[in-house]
Amino acid sequence: MIFIIVLVFFLIVGKSLLVPLFMGGFFAILFTPLSIWLESKKVPRILSCVISLLMMTALVGGLLTFIISNVANFTKDFDDVSGRLTEYATQLDPWAMETFSYDTALQEKTNTDYLKNLLTKNSSSIGDFAMRTVGSMTGLVLIPVFMFFFLLYRNHLTHVIIHIYKNKDPELVKMRIVSLRKVILNYIVGVVKVMGILAILNITAFSLLGIKHAVFFGTLGAILNIIPYVGPFFGAMLPMVYSFLTKDSLFYPAGVLVSYQVIQMIEGNFLTPKIVGGNVNLNAFITFLGLIVGGSIWGVAGMILVIPAMAILREIFDLSDSTRPFAILLGEEKEEDKTDAKEEEAEELENEKND
Numbered sequence: 001m002i003f004i005i006v007l008v009f010f011l012i013v014g015k016s017l018l019v020p021l022f023m024g025g026f027f028a029i030l031f032t033p034l035s036i037w038l039e040s041k042k043v044p045r046i047l048s049c050v051i052s053l054l055m056m057t058a059l060v061g062g063l064l065t066f067i068i069s070n071v072a073n074f075t076k077d078f079d080d081v082s083g084r085l086t087e088y089a090t091q092l093d094p095w096a097m098e099t100f101s102y103d104t105a106l107q108e109k110t111n112t113d114y115l116k117n118l119l120t121k122n123s124s125s126i127g128d129f130a131m132r133t134v135g136s137m138t139g140l141v142l143i144p145v146f147m148f149f150f151l152l153y154r155n156h157l158t159h160v161i162i163h164i165y166k167n168k169d170p171e172l173v174k175m176r177i178v179s180l181r182k183v184i185l186n187y188i189v190g191v192v193k194v195m196g197i198l199a200i201l202n203i204t205a206f207s208l209l210g211i212k213h214a215v216f217f218g219t220l221g222a223i224l225n226i227i228p229y230v231g232p233f234f235g236a237m238l239p240m241v242y243s244f245l246t247k248d249s250l251f252y253p254a255g256v257l258v259s260y261q262v263i264q265m266i267e268g269n270f271l272t273p274k275i276v277g278g279n280v281n282l283n284a285f286i287t288f289l290g291l292i293v294g295g296s297i298w299g300v301a302g303m304i305l306v307i308p309a310m311a312i313l314r315e316i317f318d319l320s321d322s323t324r325p326f327a328i329l330l331g332e333e334k335e336e337d338k339t340d341a342k343e344e345e346a347e348e349l350e351n352e353k354n355d
Helices: 002-013 015-040 045-100 112-121 123-134 137-152 154-164 170-209 214-224 230-246 251-276 284-317 324-330 335-354
Strands: none
Touching: 002 015, 002 284, 015 045, 015 137, 015 170, 015 284, 045 137, 045 214, 137 154, 154 170, 170 214, 170 230, 170 251, 170 284, 214 230, 230 251, 230 284, 284 324
16 A cells, blocks of 8 residues: 555656656657667667657657647637627527526627637636646657667666566566567557548548538547547547537537547447557556546546556566566456356356255
């Protein structure tokens, strides 16, 4: 119990350092095959690490530029949205007064000048929220730095882990490390593939419905899908609210909801099982609990990082007999365990009948 308390305290206090450290590690795992391929072509390791770092920076920078530019385009629709809000407020104010004898004053609050003043007054808190979500500027700088060093010293880190488990066969430990790296890499690549397919499906559905900024909403929904359970909810809510405010019929938000649900069914029943599969091999309860704990400690970053982190812990726990029960706790229930459990239940029922 004391260990858990100390661990949680350490994770909270060290958030500004640990989040960039984990993010840098996962980017390093993602770009390790590229570095290995470059080194096989006689490219020096330092240069291969620099090339991988530049590609990661270009990829993330391009994605952020795409999101920021599309968010900036929303300001062009602000007046139309404000008019729509005013129309709804004009209808809701009398209804609230007649039904509840309460003046909501929504018509005044949906005025464009009022909204702008509200945003101006709360701009500092919005900025603080954004910085807490993304992390400090120091953290953003540390991510590529950690990635570079992880790529540069990946063999050295392997030797360190081999020495930690010196009572085990070095080749077995090395094989487990390579296997773990492949598991995380396959998971990340699989998630990226699923995101790409979801983006295409979302964009197609939103374009057919005539939703403005379909590319942005479709791509953002696919990116948010990386956060299990919570991400798809926000991915659907944003285009639904936007279509509700900018379209003249409820058909459009309803169409967004239906199409998103159909796409999520395809993703959950076909895309993720076929592409991602059981790479991380974590049971649903531990995944859900990890999301809650990760989100409460590290926010959005914790919800993204917790699943790969628990997959790594499961493999590390499996290396030692003393920690293997924790690996079993994190992992999926095996078929033979299910069979044994069913047989035990059948025996208990038979004994109850005999009694």
